Amino acid sequence: MSSLKEVAELAGVGIATxxxxxxxxxxxxxxxxxxxxxxxxxxxxxxxxxxxxxKLQTSNMxxxxxxYVSNPFLAKVAYHVxxxxxxxxxxxxxxxxxxxxxKEKDYLDLVSKNKxxxxxxxxxxxxxxxxxxxxxxVCIDRFLGRKIPSxxxxxxxxxxxxxxxxxxSGCKKIAFIGDTGGMHSEVKKRRSGFKHEAxxxxxxxxxxxxxxxxxxxxxxFDFVDKLFEKYPDVDGVFAISDLLAAAxxxxxxxxxxxxxxxxxxIGFDGxxxxxxxxxxxxxxxxxxxxxxxxAVELLLxxxxxxKMRTDTQIIPVTFRQGETS
Amino acid sequence: MxxxxxxxxxAGVGVGTxxxxxxxxxxxxxxxxxxxxQAIEVLxxxxxxxxxxxKLQTSNLxxxxxxxxxxxYFSKIAYFIEDELDKVGMKVMFCNSEGKPExxxxxLGMLRKNKxxxxxxxxxxxxxxxxSMDIPMVSIDRQFGDAITxxxxxxxxxxxxxxxxxxxxxxxxxxxxxGVTEVGSEVMERKAGFLxxxxxxxxxxxxxEWPQIEVALGSDMLIQPVFDQISDYDGVFAISDMVAAAxxxxxxxxxxxxxxxxxxIGFDGxxxxxxxxPILSTIEQPVKEIVELAVKLLMEKITNPRxxxxxxxxxxxxxxGETT
Numbered sequence: 001m002s003s004l005k006e007v008a009e010l011a012g013v014g015i016a017t018x019x020x021x022x023x024x025x026x027x028x029x030x031x032x033x034x035x036x037x038x039x040x041x042x043x044x045x046x047x048x049x050x051x052x053x054x055k056l057q058t059s060n061m062x063x064x065x066x067x068y069v070s071n072p073f074l075a076k077v078a079y080h081v082x083x084x085x086x087x088x089x090x091x092x093x094x095x096x097x098x099x100x101x102x103k104e105k106d107y108l109d110l111v112s113k114n115k116x117x118x119x120x121x122x123x124x125x126x127x128x129x130x131x132x133x134x135x136x137x138v139c140i141d142r143f144l145g146r147k148i149p150s151x152x153x154x155x156x157x158x159x160x161x162x163x164x165x166x167x168x169s170g171c172k173k174i175a176f177i178g179d180t181g182g183m184h185s186e187v188k189k190r191r192s193g194f195k196h197e198a199x200x201x202x203x204x205x206x207x208x209x210x211x212x213x214x215x216x217x218x219x220x221f222d223f224v225d226k227l228f229e230k231y232p233d234v235d236g237v238f239a240i241s242d243l244l245a246a247a248x249x250x251x252x253x254x255x256x257x258x259x260x261x262x263x264x265x266i267g268f269d270g271x272x273x274x275x276x277x278x279x280x281x282x283x284x285x286x287x288x289x290x291x292x293x294x295a296v297e298l299l300l301x302x303x304x305x306x307k308m309r310t311d312t313q314i315i316p317v318t319f320r321q322g323e324t325s
Numbered sequence: 326m327x328x329x330x331x332x333x334x335x336a337g338v339g340v341g342t343x344x345x346x347x348x349x350x351x352x353x354x355x356x357x358x359x360x361x362x363q364a365i366e367v368l369x370x371x372x373x374x375x376x377x378x379x380k381l382q383t384s385n386l387x388x389x390x391x392x393x394x395x396x397x398y399f400s401k402i403a404y405f406i407e408d409e410l411d412k413v414g415m416k417v418m419f420c421n422s423e424g425k426p427e428x429x430x431x432x433l434g435m436l437r438k439n440k441x442x443x444x445x446x447x448x449x450x451x452x453x454x455x456x457s458m459d460i461p462m463v464s465i466d467r468q469f470g471d472a473i474t475x476x477x478x479x480x481x482x483x484x485x486x487x488x489x490x491x492x493x494x495x496x497x498x499x500x501x502x503x504g505v506t507e508v509g510s511e512v513m514e515r516k517a518g519f520l521x522x523x524x525x526x527x528x529x530x531x532x533x534e535w536p537q538i539e540v541a542l543g544s545d546m547l548i549q550p551v552f553d554q555i556s557d558y559d560g561v562f563a564i565s566d567m568v569a570a571a572x573x574x575x576x577x578x579x580x581x582x583x584x585x586x587x588x589x590i591g592f593d594g595x596x597x598x599x600x601x602x603p604i605l606s607t608i609e610q611p612v613k614e615i616v617e618l619a620v621k622l623l624m625e626k627i628t629n630p631r632x633x634x635x636x637x638x639x640x641x642x643x644x645x646g647e648t649t
Binding site: 278 | 416571573
């Protein structure tokens with residue numbers, strides 16, 4: 001009986017291409033498909049059912065890297081990515097990688113052994129060194145070069161929107177809070193968009209963005225208290241995330257500062273999907289469902305065409321008025 | 326479990342023929358094919374070909390079924406499960422099964438064909454027919470008779486505790502708010518414990534219930550009627566934190582002050598920070614312990630499929646927040 005290898009040789013293509021034709025995957029040109037089919041017919045090749053089953057059962061698996069899934073924003077990402085993958089008959093493996101960067105290597109290894117189809121991920125770890133750029137890997141919120149497809153919400157526009165919203169509601173002493181030191185490119189743009197818009201409007205905002213001082217990592221509440229110490233006249237705050245925005249509101253409340261009357265606060269993410277808990281934040285909402293959809297599409301494209309090059313796909317954000325501005 | 330040999334014997338054909346039928350190859354007459362299919366059905370035979378050949382490569386996957394990860398209780402479970410499984414070298418395949426029983430069936434199918442080593446599930450769908458003793462599955466919060474090992478918080482004790490705490494906070498007329506699960510779930514024990522303790526203490530209880538459990542995720546529309554239909558209560562025990570939060574938010578709109586007018590206790594313990602208010606008084610589930618035990622039991626079952634199903638309830642505790 002002829003083998004897959006012989007078919008590939010006769011057709012003058014790689015084994016993977018033959019496999020893609022047999023399994024009806026996208027990304028094979030009609031011409032190529034016909035060539036492979038002719039070779040299959042000529043050699044009377046019958047795909048090995050078991051090998052094929054084995055291949056199918058493992059190659060419909062996509063791993064999702066998240067620092068941790070217990071954060072509400074990240075849980076929302078996991079929810080939508082799973083739903084999108086399901087639509088394409090793909091399964092999701094979950095990898096919480098924050099505490100263990102070496103876990104990510106395990107999954108990359110699975111992909112390189114064809115036991116998983118690809119990876120979608122939010123990762124803050126330094127994985128460049130072991131990231132083979134032909135591996136189907138789609139990054140959310142981080143740009144690792146054009147060989148790694150990526151998707152992010154429009155963080156820059158979000159930063160601009162936040163500044164404008166604070167100015168519109170009458171704030172004069174506006175501050176940015178959020179440690180961008182450990183952050184990767186896309187998230188940092190919240191700060192740069194904010195700064196850019198301030199310059200356009202001739203405003204000089206405060207920047208409170210160093211969480212680590214003299215080797216000490218401040219928790220959210222300490223970090224917020226330092227903001228109020230350093231800039232006692234602040235009347236508007238843009239926080240890099242909703243959780244940090246909520247921490248700002250909480251510390252202001254304890255100091256007897258009334259939000260939004262004396263202090264307006266805008267967050268980023270849009271983690272609240274109900275108004276049961278206060279503060280119900282004014283925030284820049286990330287289009288998570290859309291991001292998940294694009295991430296899955298990019299992954300499928302990258303699988304079909306490993307040589308694909310692309311810039312980050314940027315998805316528009318929206319401002320949502322809550323009770324804090 | 327029936328083997329390919331049993332099928333061949335019953336159908337009166339050779340093992341090779343059965344294999345050809347299973348693998349959909351030609352060279353088998355329609356009549357023989359039918360005979361083999363009948364035997365397969367009679368014996369409830371599940372082909373095991375893939376597993377036999379590739380067991381080693383695939384057996385480190387565990388499927389996790391939760392209604393939706395986009396809910397703090399379930400995302401907490403998912404987080405701990407991934408963490409625990411990683412410690413024993415297993416990976417998690419993740420499924421939001423919310424309103425999609427067919428998804429659960431699909432994963433159970435994978436389990437039966439040994440494409441995953443085991444399954445941990447929180448499910449509210451009708452899947453009893455698909456379960457049997459020899460399936461390496463651990464259920465959280467829901468009992469499937471004697472078939473499946475189940476781990477759960479001690480919901481009954483939680484209900485009792487909630488009543489005692491409401492009384493301790495000065496309530497005289499407690500109200501229970503919850504939904505009814507379509508399938509038997511441990512979650513219903515919260516109400517049972519609450520009512521039991523009330524009876525013990527000689528206290529009359531009002532009950533407001535919906536015929537579905539979806540309410541546990543919190544829904545204004547479903548909770549609204551409480552205010553039209555029920556009056557004269559000064560304490561609420563809600564089936565979940567989300568219901569407690571939804572109740573409080575609606576009560577506020579009606580000028581009912583919590584905890585001054587009505588004291589409220591939820592169930593779950595979903596709040597992990599002190600940033601958002603109200604910080605609920607609640608019966609906290611020991612999620613980490615539940616998950617640790619579930620993973621341990623699953624690994625035991627995978628190693629020894631003959632282990633009988635067991636049932637475990639883990640102690641809960643009361644967390645005082647701002648609502649009592």
